[in-house]
Amino acid sequence: MIARTVRIRLTGTPTGHRVRLAEFGEEIDPLQREQLIAYGLTAQQTLTVLQQRPMTVILCEHMELALEHWVAHHIWVEEETRKPG
Amino acid sequence: MYCSPLSPALASGNSTLVLVGHPNVGKSVLFHRLTGTYVNVSNYPGTTVEAARAAARFDRAASLLDTPGVLALPSRSDDERATMRALLNENLRLIVQVGDAKSLRRTLNLTALLAELGVPLVLALNMADEARARGVAIDTAALSEGLATPVVSTVATGGEGITALTDTLASARVPAPLLRYDDEIEQAIETVAALLAESAPHPHLAARGLAILLLGRDSEVERWIKTQAAGGEILARIHGLAPLTGPDSLPARLARERGRAAAALARTVTRQDAAPDRTLSLLFGKIAVHPLWGWPLLLAVLYAIYLFVGDFGAGVLVGLMEEKFFAGILNPGITDFVRTHLGQGWLADMLVGEYGLWTMGMTYALALILPIVTTFFLAFGVLEDSGYFSRLSVIANRAFAFLGLNGRAVLPMVLGLGCVTMATLTTRILHTPRERLITTFLLALAIPCSAQLGVVLGVLGGISFSAAALWGLCIVLILLFTGWLSGRLVKGHRIPLVTELPPMRMPVMGNVLKKTAGRLKWYLAEVIPLFLLGTFIMFALDRLGALPWVIEAGKPLVTGWLGLPPEASAAFVMGFLRRDFGATGLFILGSQLNALQAVVGMFTLTLFVPCIASVMMIVKEQGIRIAALMLAIIMPTAFFVGGLLNHFLRFAGF
Numbered sequence A: 001m002i003a004r005t006v007r008i009r010l011t012g013t014p015t016g017h018r019v020r021l022a023e024f025g026e027e028i029d030p031l032q033r034e035q036l037i038a039y040g041l042t043a044q045q046t047l048t049v050l051q052q053r054p055m056t057v058i059l060c061e062h063m064e065l066a067l068e069h070w071v072a073h074h075i076w077v078e079e080e081t082r083k084p085g
Numbered sequence B: 001m002y003c004s005p006l007s008p009a010l011a012s013g014n015s016t017l018v019l020v021g022h023p024n025v026g027k028s029v030l031f032h033r034l035t036g037t038y039v040n041v042s043n044y045p046g047t048t049v050e051a052a053r054a055a056a057r058f059d060r061a062a063s064l065l066d067t068p069g070v071l072a073l074p075s076r077s078d079d080e081r082a083t084m085r086a087l088l089n090e091n092l093r094l095i096v097q098v099g100d101a102k103s104l105r106r107t108l109n110l111t112a113l114l115a116e117l118g119v120p121l122v123l124a125l126n127m128a129d130e131a132r133a134r135g136v137a138i139d140t141a142a143l144s145e146g147l148a149t150p151v152v153s154t155v156a157t158g159g160e161g162i163t164a165l166t167d168t169l170a171s172a173r174v175p176a177p178l179l180r181y182d183d184e185i186e187q188a189i190e191t192v193a194a195l196l197a198e199s200a201p202h203p204h205l206a207a208r209g210l211a212i213l214l215l216g217r218d219s220e221v222e223r224w225i226k227t228q229a230a231g232g233e234i235l236a237r238i239h240g241l242a243p244l245t246g247p248d249s250l251p252a253r254l255a256r257e258r259g260r261a262a263a264a265l266a267r268t269v270t271r272q273d274a275a276p277d278r279t280l281s282l283l284f285g286k287i288a289v290h291p292l293w294g295w296p297l298l299l300a301v302l303y304a305i306y307l308f309v310g311d312f313g314a315g316v317l318v319g320l321m322e323e324k325f326f327a328g329i330l331n332p333g334i335t336d337f338v339r340t341h342l343g344q345g346w347l348a349d350m351l352v353g354e355y356g357l358w359t360m361g362m363t364y365a366l367a368l369i370l371p372i373v374t375t376f377f378l379a380f381g382v383l384e385d386s387g388y389f390s391r392l393s394v395i396a397n398r399a400f401a402f403l404g405l406n407g408r409a410v411l412p413m414v415l416g417l418g419c420v421t422m423a424t425l426t427t428r429i430l431h432t433p434r435e436r437l438i439t440t441f442l443l444a445l446a447i448p449c450s451a452q453l454g455v456v457l458g459v460l461g462g463i464s465f466s467a468a469a470l471w472g473l474c475i476v477l478i479l480l481f482t483g484w485l486s487g488r489l490v491k492g493h494r495i496p497l498v499t500e501l502p503p504m505r506m507p508v509m510g511n512v513l514k515k516t517a518g519r520l521k522w523y524l525a526e527v528i529p530l531f532l533l534g535t536f537i538m539f540a541l542d543r544l545g546a547l548p549w550v551i552e553a554g555k556p557l558v559t560g561w562l563g564l565p566p567e568a569s570a571a572f573v574m575g576f577l578r579r580d581f582g583a584t585g586l587f588i589l590g591s592q593l594n595a596l597q598a599v600v601g602m603f604t605l606t607l608f609v610p611c612i613a614s615v616m617m618i619v620k621e622q623g624i625r626i627a628a629l630m631l632a633i634i635m636p637t638a639f640f641v642g643g644l645l646n647h648f649l650r651f652a653g654f
């Protein structure tokens, strides 16, 4: 059974949580979107939120990335759920 | 087994090897290793702004090109366009892709595009030490087999893998493509590639690769194709092929498919082991961007810089150089020597008199300014290499947002405290013309360079702490106000900051020393001629009896409005050449100034024209119109605000 996953904003993710990237909001313009993808932020990628203030800092594989709140606000993520078994 | 045919590029004796890769992966260090030529290395993304070229150590007939980092191709930013230009125009023999071993997925994402260009490629997986420290193990043999071209793991800073890299260059091949795009896209690629091959063949890049770049809307390749006879027609055909914007645009789909292929390949050759402890670097990195603890750390860093540059450089070293060495030993000796040989005439005066080329010009440059900038550049180099600056841009982002900028501007602004001219050049790391313009303006108006800062603090600090603090406060207020204003007046949008935070690293001392030496050489070459010219002008004005005239002419402004002694006019004349030179001029007046006059004088001088060298740099970077406009704004503003301060302080009974 596929459980419906809840999408939350990256800015709304508590520090220390691991999340999966769902999608970028419409507000993020194509250039910025490309930039984010180039940094390795692709759908389903696992991210760890390191801090939210003064900017959102995430760990994507072994790279730390700092995002201004405006950008992080328009990134939608899903809380990582443990696989059964 | 490598079985692709030897490419035509390799056979026809082409001679350029080009280093391509993401920002901050070690291309410049590797360039230094491979050529012996030093280029600016910095632990801050985006600091190589021009391609550098040098002969390769292992093959003197070949030249190696260091390029600005690319986040991704097709090119979107100035840096990426510069790199694309190099790929299009160079007589390429080989691409050395430099990648970060700890983010293989990202590296292969770029490889997926470079592999289609039809040029032999070698992949250097650099920062192998950092990957190891994170428990990342990459099976380079498997990767090399997958790509059908050599893959070498390297540590550029430690020299590890460099020989292996040069040895494999000879066996470089055109890599096997990482992916086939989906059928619809493949068809589009084939159509465009056929068009290109028929009517606009490129001398060394494969039509397929160029087709992919064109479909991805690479502006640099579009520019190239427009120079071809059939270019306009081909472009029109491409634009008719598929939707070019939106989430399902062709560029986005191409990028997505490359991303998938890269992720899949990376997964098959990477193993993630448990990582050994690296708490210290993590802890520092964490504190540096902490919303609370970031600030005490910043203060501690600033204090350490102050101790090193202000106390040690401007205090101890200048004391040793100026009083002990120059005033005590060198200058009396030289003066004696000159006087005995040239007598008391004007020639001797010109060399060793009150406004002597040696006694004033060279003495200022070498005894006063050199120790200060040397210590500043050293401190700056250490911070730059440690990775602190990109973290500082996180902390400072909000303040810079107020100025209509983003935290990236922190590097040029701090460098401006060393040398405004050099910082103006560094504004190139900013991403938009708007940010460059605002930063250049603020640098020209309100950032005192280290030489000037040293003199200012010397004078004001000698009067009282509150005088120095008052000056600092006024400068910060002006900076904030004019920044806020220009953020509103300059057209365009502020770009939100998205930046990579490279790990904190122990600065490599050899690297820091080399960088400091490079900066000093540049600085002295710029400063000494101007100091000599300035001294000569002062000497001539004095000789011709024009100095009193200048003083008289400046009287209403300098004495009336600014409330300074009339002789201060001379300092402003000197300030035209260099602000620190002007400040030194006020320094000589020191004892004649009261506290209020010293603060007002130094404040006005700080804002007053940027030095000639930096004006020339502004002309070079922004054009003569913008430079003239900036001067037209800055000069009246300086005197106006300086006068306001004078009247306000008198009114407040300072």
Ligand SMILES: Nc1nc2c(ncn2[C@@H]2O[C@H](COP(=O)(O)OP(=O)(O)O)[C@@H](O)[C@H]2O)c(=O)[nH]1
Pocket: B022, B023, B024, B025, B026, B027, B028, B029, B030, B040, B041, B042, B043, B044, B045, B046, B047, B048, B069, B126, B127, B128, B129, B130, B154, B155, B156, B157, B158, B385, B505, B508, B511
């Ligand atoms: N630990 C480690 N640091 C490196 C290595 N190569 C380069 N660096 C550091 O990484 C930073 C970026 O290097 P640089 O050559 O300027 O990168 P570029 O932007 O690709 O030209 C500098 O601080 C280097 O000292 C390496 O193999 N290992």
Ligand SMILES: [Mg+2]
Pocket: B027, B028, B040, B041, B042, B047, B048, B067
């Ligand atoms: Mg570089």
